[in-house]
Amino acid sequence: MTQGSMLRKITDYANRADPYPVYAELRKTPVLHDEEGPYIVSTYWEIHGLLHDPRLSSDARNLGPQAVENLADEEDPALPPAFLRLDPPEHDRLRRLAMTPFGPPHTPRRIHAMRGELSRIIGELVDEFADRDRIDLVDDFSYPFPVTVICRLLGVPREDEPRFHHWAETLAASLDPDPDEDAAERRRVTQQARSELGLYLAELIEERRRAPGDDMLSALAAGHGPEGQMTQAELLSTAALLLVAGHETTVNLITNGMLTLLRNPDVLKQLRERPHLAVPLVEELLRYEPPVQLLPQRTPLADIDIAGVTIPKGASVWLVLASGNRDPQRFMEPDRFDPRRKDNQHLGFGSGIHSCFGAPLARLEAQLALTELARRLDNPRLLADPPEYRRNAVLRGPRHLPVAFDGLRGRDA
Amino acid sequence: MSGNGSLEALRRSGRIVIVGASLAGLRAAEALREEGFTGSLTLIGDEPHEPYDRPPLSKQVLLGKADADRTALPRHRELDAEWRLGVAATGLDMTARRVRLADGTEVPYDRLMITTGVRARPWPHPLEAELDGVFVLRTRQDAVALNRRLTAVPRRVLVIGAGFTGSEIASACRELGLEVTVAERGPAPLVGALGGVVAQVAADLQRAHGVDLRCGVMVTGLEGDSAGRLRRAHLSDGTTLDVDVAVVSLGATRNTEWLAGSGLGAGPRGIACDAGCRAFDIRGIVTDDIFVAGDVARSPHPLFNYQFLSLEHWGNAVAQAETAAHNMINASADRRPHVWVPAFWSSQFGVSIKSVGVPSLGDEVLIAQGSLAEHRFTGVYGYQGRVIAAVTFDQTKWLEHYQGLIETAAPFPPPGTTVDRRAEGLRPVPADFPDPSLPTHGPTVTLSGYSPTDRRITFTPARA
Ligand SMILES: Cc1cc2nc3c(=O)[nH]c(=O)nc-3n(C[C@H](O)[C@H](O)[C@H](O)COP(=O)(O)OP(=O)(O)OC[C@H]3O[C@@H](n4cnc5c(N)ncnc54)[C@H](O)[C@@H]3O)c2cc1C
Numbered sequence: 001m002t003q004g005s006m007l008r009k010i011t012d013y014a015n016r017a018d019p020y021p022v023y024a025e026l027r028k029t030p031v032l033h034d035e036e037g038p039y040i041v042s043t044y045w046e047i048h049g050l051l052h053d054p055r056l057s058s059d060a061r062n063l064g065p066q067a068v069e070n071l072a073d074e075e076d077p078a079l080p081p082a083f084l085r086l087d088p089p090e091h092d093r094l095r096r097l098a099m100t101p102f103g104p105p106h107t108p109r110r111i112h113a114m115r116g117e118l119s120r121i122i123g124e125l126v127d128e129f130a131d132r133d134r135i136d137l138v139d140d141f142s143y144p145f146p147v148t149v150i151c152r153l154l155g156v157p158r159e160d161e162p163r164f165h166h167w168a169e170t171l172a173a174s175l176d177p178d179p180d181e182d183a184a185e186r187r188r189v190t191q192q193a194r195s196e197l198g199l200y201l202a203e204l205i206e207e208r209r210r211a212p213g214d215d216m217l218s219a220l221a222a223g224h225g226p227e228g229q230m231t232q233a234e235l236l237s238t239a240a241l242l243l244v245a246g247h248e249t250t251v252n253l254i255t256n257g258m259l260t261l262l263r264n265p266d267v268l269k270q271l272r273e274r275p276h277l278a279v280p281l282v283e284e285l286l287r288y289e290p291p292v293q294l295l296p297q298r299t300p301l302a303d304i305d306i307a308g309v310t311i312p313k314g315a316s317v318w319l320v321l322a323s324g325n326r327d328p329q330r331f332m333e334p335d336r337f338d339p340r341r342k343d344n345q346h347l348g349f350g351s352g353i354h355s356c357f358g359a360p361l362a363r364l365e366a367q368l369a370l371t372e373l374a375r376r377l378d379n380p381r382l383l384a385d386p387p388e389y390r391r392n393a394v395l396r397g398p399r400h401l402p403v404a405f406d407g408l409r410g411r412d413a
Numbered sequence: 414m415s416g417n418g419s420l421e422a423l424r425r426s427g428r429i430v431i432v433g434a435s436l437a438g439l440r441a442a443e444a445l446r447e448e449g450f451t452g453s454l455t456l457i458g459d460e461p462h463e464p465y466d467r468p469p470l471s472k473q474v475l476l477g478k479a480d481a482d483r484t485a486l487p488r489h490r491e492l493d494a495e496w497r498l499g500v501a502a503t504g505l506d507m508t509a510r511r512v513r514l515a516d517g518t519e520v521p522y523d524r525l526m527i528t529t530g531v532r533a534r535p536w537p538h539p540l541e542a543e544l545d546g547v548f549v550l551r552t553r554q555d556a557v558a559l560n561r562r563l564t565a566v567p568r569r570v571l572v573i574g575a576g577f578t579g580s581e582i583a584s585a586c587r588e589l590g591l592e593v594t595v596a597e598r599g600p601a602p603l604v605g606a607l608g609g610v611v612a613q614v615a616a617d618l619q620r621a622h623g624v625d626l627r628c629g630v631m632v633t634g635l636e637g638d639s640a641g642r643l644r645r646a647h648l649s650d651g652t653t654l655d656v657d658v659a660v661v662s663l664g665a666t667r668n669t670e671w672l673a674g675s676g677l678g679a680g681p682r683g684i685a686c687d688a689g690c691r692a693f694d695i696r697g698i699v700t701d702d703i704f705v706a707g708d709v710a711r712s713p714h715p716l717f718n719y720q721f722l723s724l725e726h727w728g729n730a731v732a733q734a735e736t737a738a739h740n741m742i743n744a745s746a747d748r749r750p751h752v753w754v755p756a757f758w759s760s761q762f763g764v765s766i767k768s769v770g771v772p773s774l775g776d777e778v779l780i781a782q783g784s785l786a787e788h789r790f791t792g793v794y795g796y797q798g799r800v801i802a803a804v805t806f807d808q809t810k811w812l813e814h815y816q817g818l819i820e821t822a823a824p825f826p827p828p829g830t831t832v833d834r835r836a837e838g839l840r841p842v843p844a845d846f847p848d849p850s851l852p853t854h855g856p857t858v859t860l861s862g863y864s865p866t867d868r869r870i871t872f873t874p875a876r877a
């Protein structure tokens with residue numbers, strides 16, 4: 001199998017519903033490459049090693065001239081790369097600044113404190129199903145829930161959702177390395193979405209400066225932390241990153257979760273009876289159906305020898321997290337969904353210095369959402385299996401998930 | 414016991430005795446049960462408490478963030494063991510296979526596990542050590558007593574010795590708002606463990622946090638008032654300090670005295686064992702029924718040409734205990750070597766310090782990532798052209814990569830570049846360890862040559 005055809009198989013929409021056989025084939029060559037195109041890494045230990053390898057850069061400006069071709073260019077002085085796409089020391093500084101109002105050591109209780117509010121939002125969304133016998137889980141729940149949460153957290157007005165929804169979607173799509181798309185056109189559309197989102201956030205931040213709330217944008221804009229302050233441009237990029245990341249990922253975790261539960265009714269039943277199961281269950285979901293399937297944007301600063309291959313400086317490297325998560329060298333019976341799996345160090349949130357910033361929030365959202373859906377939906381059933389998927393091969397998940405049910409159990413039943 | 418039948422009998426109904434009921438002892442006991450050992454299990458410990466964790470004693474406990482009584486080690490499974498707590502083992506009869514206890518009783522065994530660890534080295538002048546206000550920190554009792562005194566807001570605390578424990582105590586005192594003087598014989602804190610280049614950062618950190626750090630001096634005497642309370646300390650540079658608390662952090666002594674005359678290869682450097690954790694006798698012949706793990710063990714390490722290595726590292730105690738337990742109840746062919754790569758962590762002055770490998774063996778250090786001046790960096794140590802160790806200050810996430818380089822004996826300096834490489838990271842510099850013949854406080858790694866016996870009475874240096 002040549003690389004060209006493997007790459008095509010990964011991006012091929014026909015494989016979206018079940019990409020795992022393609023990954024199994026991929027793993028026969030842990031680091032796959034031919035004349036051109038990226039080095040595709042698909043085995044657990046190699047991915048893990050590279051995520052901790054200080055020679056591997058996340059900054060697109062380090063890509064060689066050849067590799068840059070494949071990328072949607074994001075250079076924009078008003079909106080520089082966010083820390084997702086930066087290396088230390090800038091990455092570390094910005095991540096610490098962003099963490100100051102979000103988590104430990106300065107704000108250790110923020111996520112915990114949102115628990116009640118998350119449950120309330122979930123409860124309200126589920127209450128809306130009362131007079132219905134079918135829903136589209138995506139449009140009626142998995143999408144609106146995390147969006148409401150991230151808006152609350154950042155201090156973005158929920159009513160503006162129709163405006164930034166489109167930008168967020170476009171930016172998420174720009175991650176998708178679909179070779180069939182017109183690269184120039186995509187660059188243009190991405191660029192436009194970025195600058196519109198930037199303008200929108202700039203206005204909002206101005207407002208938060210004037211009238212601060214207890215939200216993250218207000219805190220970041222005020223920047224009273226011990227580490228100083230972000231520049232205006234850094235602030236905008238960070239805000240955009242958080243908004244998009246908090247938007248386009250959790251939706252898939254919740255939808256993939258419900259899909260997997262409906263395919264494994266015994267587990268659904270167990271979750272209903274033992275809500276504690278939600279914690280390991282969500283970890284297993286992040287392994288088994290990770291919302292971020294691959295990381296397509298890294299490049300070596302120096303040649304890296306790995307698994308018998310030399311990845312040259314400047315080459316484009318793809319790390320296929322979802323494939324590493326199914327690597328039999330790392331996980332016993334990797335294709336089995338086992339919510340009680342031990343030693344589950346999956347790659348669903350990445351690993352190393354870029355490992356997901358929002359992980360504590362995403363985990364809690366998914367745990368509460370799935371527990372509540374399992375508890376309240378009476379006899380839920382899939383109406384389409386497999387469901388219709390989004391195009392995106394990187395941020396993979398169903399576009400719709402039609403579910404039928406017999407009724408709704410009471411809130412505190 | 415040899416042959417499969419007797420191994421089966423041992424696993425089913427043998428008698429295993431563990432002396433030293435702390436981290437290594439507890440984890441060994443759990444591992445034995447986990448591996449299916451169903452015979453009798455006895456844990457003997459001279460401390461009155463069930464196994465507890467020591468690292469918090471110099472960190473959260475001193476800060477009052479954790480109660481000393483709440484540091485019990487988490488239990489991973491049911492043990493069904495007999496606990497003989499508060500009674501020390503005082504002797505061993507290897508021929509009769511019996512352990513003698515301080516209460517006069519004897520406990521017979523088929524297999525013995527020794528995990529007696531180390532104790533704090535006391536202040537060398539016994540009368541001064543008796544003064545009210547002079548402390549060491551190794552046990553829960555030590556921590557409770559020190560904590561009580563710190564809560565009473567002493568005028569000044571003197572920390573004698575700036576190894577890891579001393580530095581952590583100084584850090585906790587500053588966080589509590591107490592005046593602290595640290596006296597260190599070497600040129601900087603942690604110099605024995607990390608070398609002069611990195612130790613300079615530790616010194617900066619201490620001073621930046623308001624520690625009165627005095628290097629290159631020794632405390633020559635502690636003076637009390639008529640009521641026996643500590644009042645003053647005398648330093649080798651002729652100065653005196655008014656202090657009412659002194660914490661002696663001069664490293665550790667191995668708990669092997671109880672084995673004197675037993676015929677086991679035990680001495681001041683610890684108990685020598687093979688890579689499979691079996692103890693040597695004084696003739697240098699390996700036993701097959703006595704196993705060793707944790708701080709008290711010295712075992713040959715493949716990374717260092719099989720020289721004996723002693724580690725005072727939490728992670729080592731756990732890993733070695735598990736290996737020793739496994740080997741104790743498995744046939745030769747199924748035994749495993751203990752090949753743990755040394756790893757240590759410390760938190761002080763708001764910085765998380767971690768190391769892998771044996772820095773003190775390094776002759777050069779490369780600041781591969783970050784910068785010393787920013788107190789955030791990764792230092793890589795080289796020994797004879799290969800990577801031997803690494804240390805991170807607030808850059809923990811990279812450590813794993815360097816551990817890989819150590820395990821594969823990668824060339825030093827590592828070729829190529831990395832993210833966050835600064836001008837100071839372009840070439841290695843001498844790591845600047847103190848002369849190995851001079852003692853430094855609290856090296857947590859000690860290489861002690863190839864001999865399994867301890868006949869040579871030598872000072873154990875920080876470096877090979
Ligand atoms: C204050 C402090 C902070 C530390 N911080 C860190 C850290 O940050 N990171 C790190 O990696 N390590 C740290 N350590 C080291 C770590 O705690 C030790 O490596 C670990 O405790 C070793 O476990 P062990 O079971 O081998 O020995 P020990 O914990 O020393 O246990 C030995 C036990 O045996 C008992 N005993 C001794 N002689 C006898 C006898 N004759 N009969 C019966 N019982 C006996 C002792 O009383 C003791 O209970 C720290 C240690 C201290 C004291």
Ligand code: HEM
Binds near residue numbers: 241249357
């Ligand atoms: C299920 C939901 C989520 C998944 C699966 C997920 C996954 C990931 C992954 C794999 C990375 C690593 C990217 C890389 O290494 O290049 C990452 C980074 C990141 N995530 Fe998430 N994420 C989720 C939810 C969130 C949420 C809710 C937020 C915001 C609150 C968020 C914010 C971020 C940020 C800011 C980064 C960049 C971190 C850095 O570069 O240091 N994520 N995420």
